[in-house]
Amino acid sequence: MLKINNLHVSVADKPILKGLTLDVPAGEVHAVMGPNGAGKSTLGYSLSGRPGYEVTDGSASWNGIDLLDIEPAERAAAGLFLSFQYPIEIPGVPAMTFIRTALNAQKRARGEDEVSAPAFLKLVKAASQSLKMDFDMLKRPLNVGFSGGEKKRMEILQMALLEPSLLILDETDSGLDIDALRIVADGVNAMRSPERSMLVITHYQRLLDYIKPDRVHVLAGGRIVASGGPELAHELEAEGYDKFLPEAA
Amino acid sequence: MAIVQETIDTVAELERYKYGFTTDVEQEFAPKGLNPDIIRFISDKKGEPEWMLEWRLAAYERWLAMEEPTWSAVKYEPVDYQDLYYYAAPVKKEGPKSLDEVDPELLAVYAKLGIPLKEQEVLAGVQGAPKVAVDAVFDSVSVVTTFKEELAKHGVIFMPISEALREYPDLVRQYLGTVVPVSDNYFAALNSAVFSDGSFVYIPPGVRCPMELSTYFRINASQTGQFERTLIIADKGSYVSYLEGCTAPMRDENQLHAAVVEIIALDDAEVKYSTVQNWYPGDAEGKGGIYNFVTKRADCRGDRSKVSWTQVETGSAVTWKYPSCILKGEESSGEFYSIAITNGHQQADTGTKMLHLGKNSRSRIIAKTVSAGKSDSTYRGLVSIHPKATGVRNFTQCDSLLIGKECGAHTIPYIEVRNGSAQLEHEATTTRLSEAQLFYAQQRGLSEEEAVALLVNGFVRDVLQELPMEFAVEAQKLVAISLEGSVG
Numbered sequence: 084m085l086k087i088n089n090l091h092v093s094v095a096d097k098p099i100l101k102g103l104t105l106d107v108p109a110g111e112v113h114a115v116m117g118p119n120g121a122g123k124s125t126l127g128y129s130l131s132g133r134p135g136y137e138v139t140d141g142s143a144s145w146n147g148i149d150l151l152d153i154e155p156a157e158r159a160a161a162g163l164f165l166s167f168q169y170p171i172e173i174p175g176v177p178a179m180t181f182i183r184t185a186l187n188a189q190k191r192a193r194g195e196d197e198v199s200a201p202a203f204l205k206l207v208k209a210a211s212q213s214l215k216m217d218f219d220m221l222k223r224p225l226n227v228g229f230s231g232g233e234k235k236r237m238e239i240l241q242m243a244l245l246e247p248s249l250l251i252l253d254e255t256d257s258g259l260d261i262d263a264l265r266i267v268a269d270g271v272n273a274m275r276s277p278e279r280s281m282l283v284i285t286h287y288q289r290l291l292d293y294i295k296p297d298r299v300h301v302l303a304g305g306r307i308v309a310s311g312g313p314e315l316a317h318e319l320e321a322e323g324y325d326k327f328l329p330e331a332a
Numbered sequence: 333m334a335i336v337q338e339t340i341d342t343v344a345e346l347e348r349y350k351y352g353f354t355t356d357v358e359q360e361f362a363p364k365g366l367n368p369d370i371i372r373f374i375s376d377k378k379g380e381p382e383w384m385l386e387w388r389l390a391a392y393e394r395w396l397a398m399e400e401p402t403w404s405a406v407k408y409e410p411v412d413y414q415d416l417y418y419y420a421a422p423v424k425k426e427g428p429k430s431l432d433e434v435d436p437e438l439l440a441v442y443a444k445l446g447i448p449l450k451e452q453e454v455l456a457g458v459q460g461a462p463k464v465a466v467d468a469v470f471d472s473v474s475v476v477t478t479f480k481e482e483l484a485k486h487g488v489i490f491m492p493i494s495e496a497l498r499e500y501p502d503l504v505r506q507y508l509g510t511v512v513p514v515s516d517n518y519f520a521a522l523n524s525a526v527f528s529d530g531s532f533v534y535i536p537p538g539v540r541c542p543m544e545l546s547t548y549f550r551i552n553a554s555q556t557g558q559f560e561r562t563l564i565i566a567d568k569g570s571y572v573s574y575l576e577g578c579t580a581p582m583r584d585e586n587q588l589h590a591a592v593v594e595i596i597a598l599d600d601a602e603v604k605y606s607t608v609q610n611w612y613p614g615d616a617e618g619k620g621g622i623y624n625f626v627t628k629r630a631d632c633r634g635d636r637s638k639v640s641w642t643q644v645e646t647g648s649a650v651t652w653k654y655p656s657c658i659l660k661g662e663e664s665s666g667e668f669y670s671i672a673i674t675n676g677h678q679q680a681d682t683g684t685k686m687l688h689l690g691k692n693s694r695s696r697i698i699a700k701t702v703s704a705g706k707s708d709s710t711y712r713g714l715v716s717i718h719p720k721a722t723g724v725r726n727f728t729q730c731d732s733l734l735i736g737k738e739c740g741a742h743t744i745p746y747i748e749v750r751n752g753s754a755q756l757e758h759e760a761t762t763t764r765l766s767e768a769q770l771f772y773a774q775q776r777g778l779s780e781e782e783a784v785a786l787l788v789n790g791f792v793r794d795v796l797q798e799l800p801m802e803f804a805v806e807a808q809k810l811v812a813i814s815l816e817g818s819v820g
Contacts, residue, residue, distance in 0.1 A: 133771050159777035171772035175790025184786055185776035192777065224790065241776065 090141035101305035117302035160192035164247030231258030268293030362419035391524030496532035530560035566601035599634030611647035618677030621649025632664035640667035656685035659693035674707030703739035785812035
């Protein structure tokens with residue numbers, strides 16, 4: 084279970100999250116929706132430990148592990164995966180090399196056996212097929228010259244191969260056409276399991292037609308201001324965020 | 333791909349500079365200081381012909397009249413040339429005929445080093461070890477050369493230059509100093525006067541050398557300068573790939589390494605020269621370390637001849653080195669691929685000179701500079717096109733990567749074009765290792781140091797691909813090791 088309690092986060096001394104509290108039980112998918120500037124990306128970055136996102140108060144734990152107390156790589160090894168809104172280009176490092184290096188680093192950290200090159204190749208081939216990705220793309224430097232949609236698929240491919248238990252998807256729908264959205268959503272849905280928790284951060288309700296959330300939360304002014312079932316997403320789509328903006332809240 | 337993984341795997345296991353041991357091998361020294369008597373001593377020890385002694389003494393006279401160069405960007409404590417040993421040799425009764433006769437302490441050194449390649453296996457004659465002929469130079473003396481007989485079957489000569497001076501004096505005399513004249517520069521003149529050993533290679537016409545040739549340099553004795561001299565002659569239509577590796581123990585004082593490498597490529601000959609330089613870089617405060625002042629030059633004398641320099645420079649306190657090509661032959665070609673990594677207080681001023689004299693000659697330069705810590709790195713290069721050289725082409729790419737906020741990177745390309753038909757391209761970039769890239773890799777499970785190693789290996793990948801396979805593996809490990817502690 085992901086437990087976030089009274090989380091306060093500042094970026095360059097400016098408070099962005101101001102007492103965010105949220106629980107995502109194992110096996111559930113929760114959506115976090117909110118207007119631009121509400122602190123949605125900050126939530127993902129601070130949970131994963133990006134430098135510059137300073138936690139000033141509160142706590143966050145995953146299955147009892149205090150996330151805020153450990154390094155980003157340790158959080159990854161503990162099962163946390165953040166799918167980036169804007170995936171980063173890594174020149175000179177083939178995608179496959181990058182993923183295998185990451186996977187084996189995580190396995191080492193958990194005291195598991197590393198995956199051999201041939202076994203990994205098999206895994207990658209299967210995963211890339213189900214995401215309808217050209218296998219040759221995996222031999223190219225990671226994300227370099229990829230289209231927005233290709234980068235998002237590459238994120239989901241990494242997620243499938245790294246098999247995280249806590250999945251945070253940051254605006255995964257942005258930059259995707261409807262076909263790509265469906266493929267990506269299928270990839271995400273395939274990972275739903277009783278052990279996994281997912282936090283789907285999105286501005287639009289559209290993605291939630293494909294990835295059905297158990298709960299929907301509204302993030303505005305750095306806090307969760309409303310929570311409800313999937314119907315809340317439709318309400319937001321129809322009425323907008325106005326009534327949740329800080330002045331109204 | 334597996335190589336990157338291997339890099340990551342080894343990072344944790346290796347100390348920062350694992351080659352920092354000294355070996356208690358019985359040494360024979362000449363007295364400290366430099367004068368004609370020392371030069372006579374060295375020449376006599378080597379049983380050299382008279383003309384060689386004359387050559388050395390002439391070089392010494394030239395050296396006395398020269399000033400130490402100050403034009404480069406490196407700063408270092410002046411060297412007291414009278415306070416150095418110019419000759420230090422492991423004591424041996426007779427030259428080793430086989431490995432059994434080599435001092436076991438020495439073999440232990442090579443076992444401990446483990447780089448480059450699998451030399452210890454090669455030296456130990458392990459079955460199935462890669463076939464690489466190795467010439468190991470320990471302080472001033474070549475200790476052991478392997479695979480001599482097998483090479484001889486192909487007519488390839490690979491031996492210590494001191495031996496070549498006795499066995500093939502005419503061949504040495506014909507070529508020695510013809511690429512780097514004694515008066516070329518201060519350090520080359522010094523080397524010409526006092527060099528005590530190095531490797532000699534001759535590949536006969538039409539022969540493709542059946543294995544990689546490798547020289548392994550090690551400075552061991554304290555307060556000793558190492559001045560090795562390498563001479564490689566590739567006769568018409570021949571090919572050779574040559575590897576050079578270097579390490580030294582950790583010592584408080586700065587040690588001087590002033591080598592000269594000369595390569596001659598005749599018509600249609602090709603020479604590939606690769607270096608992985610990992611001299612001791614000094615400690616975290618910048619104390620100690622090797623002064624690496626090296627002159628390396630290739631003469632593409634023949635038409636369609638080709639020389640390619642590939643270097644991975646991770647060691648030394650101060651590096652001053654410009655492997656160059658004189659492209660005399662028509663359609664001759666020169667290549668320079670370089671990775672220079674500096675960390676701590678290291679300084680490097682390195683690059684190349686491509687001198688185009690022949691028609692339709694080509695050159696290609698790819699230099700990757702990585703600076704971390706408080707280090708400072710300069711790429712300095714010259715591309716010069718002679719008035720009579722028509723149809724020349726050059727491509728130059730210089731990329732610098734900065735890690736942290738206290739390091740420096742500089743690119744100084746000189747271009748002289750005296751023929752309007754030349755086509756030159758120059759690309760240069762400077763980037764800082766981005767926080768976003770580092771975090772992205774860390775989010776996927778890499779520690780900060782693993783992330784740096786992976787990103788830097790990506791940055792230098794174009795050049796790593798030019799290295800022979802075993803060296804590429806070694807180089808990737810070095811990239812990771814030399815950047816330890818560069819962030820955070």
